[in-house]
Amino acid sequence: MTDTDLAQTARENADAVDTTAPIKMTARDVHVYYGATHAIKGVSIDIDMDHVTAFIGPSGCGKSTFLRTMNRMNDTIAAARVEGQITLDGEDIYAPSMDVVQLRARVGMVFQKPNPFPKSIYENVAYGPRIHGLAASKADMDQIVERSLKRAGLWEEVKDRLTDSGTAMSGGQQQRLCIARAIAVDPEVILMDEPCSALDPIATAKIEELIHELRGNYAIVIVTHNMQQAARVSQRTAFFHLGNLVEYGVTSDIFTNPREERTKDYITGRYG
Ligand SMILES: Nc1ncnc2c1ncn2[C@@H]1O[C@H](COP(=O)(O)OP(=O)(O)O)[C@@H](O)[C@H]1O
Numbered sequence: 361m362t363d364t365d366l367a368q369t370a371r372e373n374a375d376a377v378d379t380t381a382p383i384k385m386t387a388r389d390v391h392v393y394y395g396a397t398h399a400i401k402g403v404s405i406d407i408d409m410d411h412v413t414a415f416i417g418p419s420g421c422g423k424s425t426f427l428r429t430m431n432r433m434n435d436t437i438a439a440a441r442v443e444g445q446i447t448l449d450g451e452d453i454y455a456p457s458m459d460v461v462q463l464r465a466r467v468g469m470v471f472q473k474p475n476p477f478p479k480s481i482y483e484n485v486a487y488g489p490r491i492h493g494l495a496a497s498k499a500d501m502d503q504i505v506e507r508s509l510k511r512a513g514l515w516e517e518v519k520d521r522l523t524d525s526g527t528a529m530s531g532g533q534q535q536r537l538c539i540a541r542a543i544a545v546d547p548e549v550i551l552m553d554e555p556c557s558a559l560d561p562i563a564t565a566k567i568e569e570l571i572h573e574l575r576g577n578y579a580i581v582i583v584t585h586n587m588q589q590a591a592r593v594s595q596r597t598a599f600f601h602l603g604n605l606v607e608y609g610v611t612s613d614i615f616t617n618p619r620e621e622r623t624k625d626y627i628t629g630r631y632g
């Protein structure tokens with residue numbers, strides 16, 4: 361894909377930008393340290409509802425680290441320390457009163473490598489709703505499982521083998537199962553960290569299509585090192601470099617008319 365194609369793809373996506381979409385999450389002056397490493401240096405950003413926001417930037421610039429601050433996955437890394445404020449619907453997610461299990465249901469996560477549980481397809485999806493008590497009966501649970509698998513574009517492929525192991529499917533199917541698992545607890549935000557990097561082009565296209573379909577019901581944030589993917593799936597793009605948020609805006613603007621020299625250098629492939 362040439363630079364012009366990239367800009368064209370991003371422009372086609374610009375139609376989906378809705379400037380009235382409510383703000384779902386905010387970050388204000390967020391810093392993350394791993395011991396002495398200062399990995400995120402004062403990032404502030406607003407994440408809209410009903411949009412896909414792409415985090416792009418060279419490897420090691422802090423995309424995953426910042427993404428993990430948004431549902432407190434950094435809590436699980438002993439060396440990580442987070443400063444600053446992050447809110448969900450105006451509520452500070454680092455407040456002592458915040459229930460982290462509940463937070464991670466509201467702000468779900470999909471990882472680079474599909475990681476289904478070594479359980480049946482059905483149980484993979486039912487797991488979250490069960491621990492959160494979302495189903496009153498077996499029939500309720502069946503309905504949640506079916507709806508989640510349908511939303512994840514997987515139902516037709518698996519409806520006759522729900523008892524098969526979730527790990528016995530293709531990589532692309534496993535990733536859609538992980539998306540179904542995230543959706544099953546009715547999240548408001550879905551964080552995806554390079555969800556297609558382990559997938560072939562056909563499986564990748566299916567996930568991108570799915571992201572398009574899901575967009576209207578969630579705030580979606582996707583980390584990608586693939587700029588074509590950012591141009592195809594996102595309405596907003598944030599460019600990170602060396603722990604700084606260099607530029608954030610409408611995806612088509614970032615790809616056609618970046619304000620910052622560093623952004624221009626990156627999108628034109630001057631450094632990787
Ligand atoms: N668990 C960790 N412990 C220590 N340092 C880490 C850890 N995870 C990431 N880092 C460091 O933080 C910086 C940002 O990494 P990361 O967020 O993974 O970047 P990206 O996702 O953009 O490739 C890098 O310098 C990396 O080495």
Ligand SMILES: [Mg+2]
Nearest residue numbers: 423424425583
């Ligand atoms: Mg990463």
